[in-house]
Structure formats: C-alpha cells, structure tokens
Amino acid sequence: MMHSMLQDGGQELDRIRGEILATYLGDGATNHLDGKNLPSQAEVIDLINRILRLMFPGFYDGDDNIHRGNMKSWCGYLLDRVHQGLTKQVARSLCIGCIGGEMQKTIVRAERVSLDFLSNLPRVRRLLIKDIKAAYVGDPAAASIEEVILAYPSIQAIALYRLAHELYLRDVPLIPRLISEYAHMRFGIDIHPGAAIGESVFVDHGTGVVIGETCEIGNNVKIYQMVTLGALSFNKDAEGRLIKGRMIKRHPTIEDDVVLYAGCTILGGDTNIGQGSIIGGNVWVTNSVPANTVITFDAEKAEYRRFVRREWSFA
Template identity: 55%
Template sequence: MSKNTTIDFSASNTKNNISAQNNVLLNLVHQKVGQQSFIEQLIENNCKRLKYFPDKQTAEDFIENLFEFLFVGQAECGCDLNTLTIKLNRLKSTFASLLSEVIKKDASEKGEEVSAQTEIFFDALPGIYERLLKDAEAILKSDPAAQSIEEILAAYPGFFATVIYRLANQMWKQGISILPRFFSEYAHSKTGIDIHPAAQIGESFSIDHGTGIVIGETVVIGDDVKIYQGVTLGALNVSKENASTKRHPTIEDNVVIYSGATILGGKTIIGAGSIIGGNVWLTYSVPANSVVYHKSEVRVKDKEPFLEPLNFVI
C-alpha cells in the first residue's frame, strides 16, 4: 500500500511538472508575441513621428564644433586661414546634413531648400559673432570675478548659453524646425539656463552665474540687460489656447534683474534703467528707473531649547 502510494505521488508530480512547463512555454509565447507587437508599434510610431528627426550625436557635435570654431578652436590651429576654411566647410556640410533630416519636402525640392537655408545661416554668422563679442565684453565689464575676455569665452556657462541661443534664434527666424529647440535644450542640459530660441534679446546681454534662469518664448529683452541666477521671465497663464499670444514680459534697456526674481505676463513691462531685486515677484509693469525689492523678515534664535516663563496675572 505504501509502495502504491509512492508511485501515485510520483505520477502526480510528473503531471504537475508537465503542466508547469507548459505554462512556462505558454508565457514565453505570450511574451514573444507581446514583444513583437510592441516592436511593431515602435516601428509604426517612429516612422510617423521621427521621420524628420536629426541624429542626436551629430547635432550635439555640430553645435560644439561651431562654438569651438568661433571662440576657442583658433588657438589649436594657430589661426591658419586654410585650416579654418576647411573647418568652416565641414561645418556647412554637417549643417546641410542635419537640415536634410528635418526639412519636410520631396527629394526634388529638399536639395534646393537645404542649400538656401545653409547659405542664409552661414551668411548671418559674422553678424552673430559680433553680437556675441559684445555679450562677452558686457560680462567682463560687469563681473568683478572675470579676469579676461578669454576666460569668459572658454569657461563661462552663461556665455555658452547665450552663444547657443543666438545661433538657435537665427535658425528659428529662418523657419527651420526641430533644430532650434534641439540646440537650446542642449545648452539647457549643460548649463541649467533655459532660453527659448524665439525670445528676442538685444545687444550686450549679460548672464551672471546663470543656473536656473528661464526665458520664455515671447520675452523681449532690450540692450545692456544683466540677469542673475534663478530668474524667471515667464507666463501668467500656460494654457495651450494662448500659444499664439505674447505671454512673457518685456525688459527694456539697461535693466538689472537679481537672483530669484520672477517676472510674469505678456503685458508686464520693466522700464528702462530699472533694478529688480532678489526674490521679487512681479506680475505688473514698473516705470523706467524703478527700484523694486522684496522685503523679507529674518529671525535669529538660540538653537538651545528655551523654556517660556510662567507669567500669570491674577
């Protein structure tokens, strides 16, 4: 009896093992089918959404190489005309390749569009370069920690963000899709400074420190403006319905905005020559030559516990 019981138990185990193996195989089949379905979904979506999408690494390399060509690469090549010409032609070729990936036209029309857009962009480069030199000079003039113009060109994140903004802004004005935002977000990821490529920024623009600065799409900034870290030039309402309206403030000439200030609204105008203090929250306009500051209360107490006296009045 005991022997028969053992045999029956083993058979039961065998049946259970086979059932378990079948379940495992069935799960694997379901996983494979699910995985294949997921891959097919990715292919379909990517073909639709990413048909006109630049190669990320190529785009990042291009903007870094263009920055080095303008400001720091000359030291490596000894300012040799022939070498710089070769570098410029390579940059043009890479830019044309990136454009061919984002321009939504048939092959017959795309070639002409790529050539025209490339020519317009690089023809604008000398003017952009002159404005960037003024930006660097403004930083040197206003930052007591800056030792030289070379230090600013090579090492200041605020200047790097400004360079990428001005290049991306030119592409934006040319109506080039994707690339302007691609480059501005690359600068954002490297510096912590978020400048929309559609923003309008005047000459001699200066960013000090820079981390946490946000400059929205419809911001208008005049000449000789200086902005410190943590400043937000934003919108009062982020509704999608207001996408085509001016949602961000206007900053007139010779304004200084100190760290942590928040200025919101498309109708908000900061008058020329004004100083906006740290941590100020503004949603309305201020006249020229205003000084706006936030009054905070600072309390200091002993870190040791303090027993309140029992004061009774009878």
C-alpha cells in the first residue's frame, strides 16, 4: 500500500514538474537560464549595509573597534570591499545575459560607474547630516543625534534613497530599485530612487509614505506618515502602452519649507505645492497650491478650507 502511494506521488510530481518546465519555455522573460547574469539581491543588500557603515561609522554592529587611530585603514578596507562588490553587481545589471568578452568590456564600464558613485559619498554624507539634524530639531521626542541615527527608520530609509538615487542618476538598471524596495520592506517607506529630494528633509514616523519617480521635493520639507505623492494619470503611447521613466512628469513638486501632514494625498505632475505651505491631514490635492497657504479638511462640514499661512494658528 505504501509503495503504491509513493509511486502515485512520484508520478504526480513528474506531472507537476512537466507543467512547470512548460511555463519556463513559454516565457523566457521570467527566467534566467544558461548562465545569464543578474545582480544578486543578497549581495546588493550586503553592499548597501556596508556603505551605511561608511556613512555612520561606529553606529552599526561589527564596528565596535573603530577609533581615530585605525580610522584610515578601516575606511580604506571597507571602501575597497564595496568597490569590488559594487563593480561586479553593476556589471551584471548593465549586461544582463552577456557572455565572454562582452562582459569583460562591461566590467571596465562598471568600474568607472562604481568609482564615480563612490566619489560622491562625501557629498551624500553631508546631505545625510543635514537630514539627521532636521529630524533632531524637528521632533521634540528626539533625545539625541545618536537616537535619530539608530532608532529612526525614516533616517535609514532616506539614506538608502540617497544612495539609490546616485546609482539611478548614472543609469544603472535594477540595483537602485533593489535598494529602494529593501528600504520599503524594512521601514514601510516607499521612495522611488528617481525622485529628486533636496536638503534637510524629515520624514516623521514614515510608515506608509509613498514618493513617486518624478516627484521633486525642495529643502526643509517635513512629511508625516501615510503621505502619498503620486500620479494622477498615466500617459500612453500611440499603441496604448504606458510611457515609462522620466519622459513625462507624473508626480507633484513640493517647494521649500512645506509641511505635509499625515494621510494627505497629492497627485499629478502639474501639481505644485508652493513654498511655505501646509497641507493638512487626509487632504486630497490635485491642483497647485500658492505659496504660504494652509489647506485643511473640515470633516463635519465635508468641505476643504484654505488659509493664508500668516493667519493660521495651531493654538
């Protein structure tokens, strides 16, 4: 009886295997066989965590022995490891499916891209320092800079965004999205690497924040949880296919010194939130807002209210 059951089970598994194999042959786009190259998700995540250690020395596990005496050698060793690993992953992403000499040429290009990316890390770190200070100054619950770096998921999400954005600007495929989706999975903050974000930006709490690819955000902007900066509609080409990438601006522009409160939704590439404006919680915006304007929603009367900011009081 047992032998018969095992035999029947084996036959059923053979049938299932055959059906699975048929799906492989039917759609080559969803499998990579015969040694085709793809960047490794696990290796990209390992690399990005190494870069975070470079950005915030001494803050993460494994860096307990860093001191001023060995800082130079520690930084050089870590930088070299990142350079080697990043070159390999960038080459794979630039040349998916390449073999032989074609891949060798791509490795040379990938090394240049990797070095150019790494040369911008000092600038990125200076941006992150401003983001951290904005979080510390802007949140009365922040007890110290150390707490902000270690315990605020939004700071790590912004850090990962800024690193992914540098690769995005260099036209590296796949890897920027692997980084941004890693941040999305870890922190619940979804920032497309193509978004252009200015200095001293603070995402408070952050859970559920969505920032689209063509979104532009100025300096000193504060964003609370569940804010969506999205597209109002999607343009299509003559054959009805969605136009992808940055060819058409789909997401809003947020100017300097704007505050976006929890749950507000701002949609559309032509939508501009003027400097110094405040968008209240759960407000839906699809039209531009002038500078220094406060938009709120009165749930009791089911109506939107607009104020000039100098007339607005939180008291």
